[in-house]
Amino acid sequence: MRRRTLLLTVIVVLLMSLWTWAQSTGFFQNYPGGYSKSVFRITQEGLTNPIVLSMEVRAIDGDKLSVKTTNELLGTRKDLESKVFDGIARTQLEVSSDAINALRNQTLLPNTTYLLPGGAKFVSENKDTISGVEVIRGVLTDPKKQNRRTVLALSSDKSIPFPPLLQVDEQRVLLYVTTYKLELTEFAKQ
Amino acid sequence: MFFELSRLALRNILRRKLRSALTLIGILIGMTAIVALISLGQGLQRAIDRQFAKVGYDLVFVIPGVAGGGQSSRARAIDTRPIEPLADAARVGAMLRLDHAQPVAANGVQGFLTLVGISQGLVPIAPSILGGFELQQGVLFRPSQPEVVLGSATATDFKVRVGDKVTIKEKPFTVAGVLKPTGELQNESAIYLDLEKLYELTQEPQLVSLVVVKAKAGVDVQHLAQQVEKALADNGTRDITVQTSKQLSEIVGSILRIIQVTLAGIAAIALIVGAIGLANTMFMAVLERTREIGVLKSLGAKPRHILSLFLIEASLLGLLGGILGILCGLSLSQTATLIAAQAFSTVHFGASATPELILSALAISMLLGAFAGLLPALRASRLNPVEALHYE
Numbered sequence: 213m214r215r216r217t218l219l220l221t222v223i224v225v226l227l228m229s230l231w232t233w234a235q236s237t238g239f240f241q242n243y244p245g246g247y248s249k250s251v252f253r254i255t256q257e258g259l260t261n262p263i264v265l266s267m268e269v270r271a272i273d274g275d276k277l278s279v280k281t282t283n284e285l286l287g288t289r290k291d292l293e294s295k296v297f298d299g300i301a302r303t304q305l306e307v308s309s310d311a312i313n314a315l316r317n318q319t320l321l322p323n324t325t326y327l328l329p330g331g332a333k334f335v336s337e338n339k340d341t342i343s344g345v346e347v348i349r350g351v352l353t354d355p356k357k358q359n360r361r362t363v364l365a366l367s368s369d370k371s372i373p374f375p376p377l378l379q380v381d382e383q384r385v386l387l388y389v390t391t392y393k394l395e396l397t398e399f400a401k402q
Numbered sequence: 403m404f405f406e407l408s409r410l411a412l413r414n415i416l417r418r419k420l421r422s423a424l425t426l427i428g429i430l431i432g433m434t435a436i437v438a439l440i441s442l443g444q445g446l447q448r449a450i451d452r453q454f455a456k457v458g459y460d461l462v463f464v465i466p467g468v469a470g471g472g473q474s475s476r477a478r479a480i481d482t483r484p485i486e487p488l489a490d491a492a493r494v495g496a497m498l499r500l501d502h503a504q505p506v507a508a509n510g511v512q513g514f515l516t517l518v519g520i521s522q523g524l525v526p527i528a529p530s531i532l533g534g535f536e537l538q539q540g541v542l543f544r545p546s547q548p549e550v551v552l553g554s555a556t557a558t559d560f561k562v563r564v565g566d567k568v569t570i571k572e573k574p575f576t577v578a579g580v581l582k583p584t585g586e587l588q589n590e591s592a593i594y595l596d597l598e599k600l601y602e603l604t605q606e607p608q609l610v611s612l613v614v615v616k617a618k619a620g621v622d623v624q625h626l627a628q629q630v631e632k633a634l635a636d637n638g639t640r641d642i643t644v645q646t647s648k649q650l651s652e653i654v655g656s657i658l659r660i661i662q663v664t665l666a667g668i669a670a671i672a673l674i675v676g677a678i679g680l681a682n683t684m685f686m687a688v689l690e691r692t693r694e695i696g697v698l699k700s701l702g703a704k705p706r707h708i709l710s711l712f713l714i715e716a717s718l719l720g721l722l723g724g725i726l727g728i729l730c731g732l733s734l735s736q737t738a739t740l741i742a743a744q745a746f747s748t749v750h751f752g753a754s755a756t757p758e759l760i761l762s763a764l765a766i767s768m769l770l771g772a773f774a775g776l777l778p779a780l781r782a783s784r785l786n787p788v789e790a791l792h793y794e
Contacts, residue, residue: 238502310588314503314514327513327559329503331587355587 251398432673433727449751464613495524519600540564540579696790712779720771
């Protein structure tokens, strides 16, 4: 019973997080129409198993959208009580940053430096493909967080709710260590 | 007699240094927390008062969204034309801070930056209500001209100076001025332009993040706020919050006071625990010095002398803990201010320790010591001298 309640709470928080983010970034406002399914995997330092999030969006006549979100997670009671919530809160925090929002829905060129709000900089690299989606990879740095870099892959496809790749690396002594990763693992649209 | 008793009390404190020190620490921790929290709170309150005094108490703000109503506070369309004819309004201005960054380019450098549109009505009062809106070079943008004022970081990163060109959404703009650096990166990396020009770029006229109405001299600002609310409601504008600068100042002040009282209350628990420790130490002292009390009484000391001796001893312990607590509290609040300044790059407040705070803290710690020592002192004063002399 306790485990079921805990899982239910985690699921509710996950869904709320996803919805809040999708609303705050205008994802639903800009949704181009048709059907799409995106599946993301979240891994985080200290989290034994990944969190798998999926969002299915189907445009129904006119202004309406049908949205189905699911998630999968497997963890010990301790994991579920602490690390999973950290992972969710962090997802919300990372994807909602001003710098990442500024890059969303923009036309980006490869190998270019872009100045962003708050003094952040995004240095784009070459084009790539993640789960069949064409992306531009790059590294985002923020002067307020000097010991970290964010490896991003951005797509111009407005039917994908999160950046196809968002990897946070933190400098520990001399080496960068990945502390958080959100990655698109499956994408389909009709 | 008082000095004799004080000297005796001090000697007793010094006789058991470790126990006295441990007792002092209890009072010290509580007083440190109280002084640090109150001095930080006072500093913050002063900074807020200064900021509002700079803004002025003759302003009415119209903010999109309803406080506590679950409505979005994002920019929305507010037609300011019905406010402009109000007899009590000296000036009406509006600003729009775009939610989504726009493409900007200059000298081969590209970026996606925040645009802030400021109406001509707001320009004269913008420096007081927009943090860091002070020119370092050049002039402000002219009405409906393709001119911009750049935040200092934007100017540096794009390597542009006054008179140079930047393109925003592929449209050329001339750099009319550059703002002073403030340390606030959000503002330093923004681009400011005339609100009408921003509407041209976004194709979304009347969208605003804030409307500001300045009252004429001597006018009742609260009455003006009601007029503004009514004029907008009559025009069909709903889901807005109308507040005067005085109301905003009071709201912020009351929230701060609640936080201060709550935190000071929590810190007071530590002080009470310290006082209980002091009372315990004094009870122990009475027990240990029962024979000594008997000797003093048999030599002619009256109960009030014994009472005074233990009360002075407890008060001294409280006072010493208080003095050390004040010193630690002030150091802690100064350190917290320095850390905050480094962490947030712009902290416009410093901890403030008024003489009233220091004197009150000293008085409280001494009285608390005396209060904690009252019961043990009474017990000591009531001891029978014969029984006390036979106490093993």
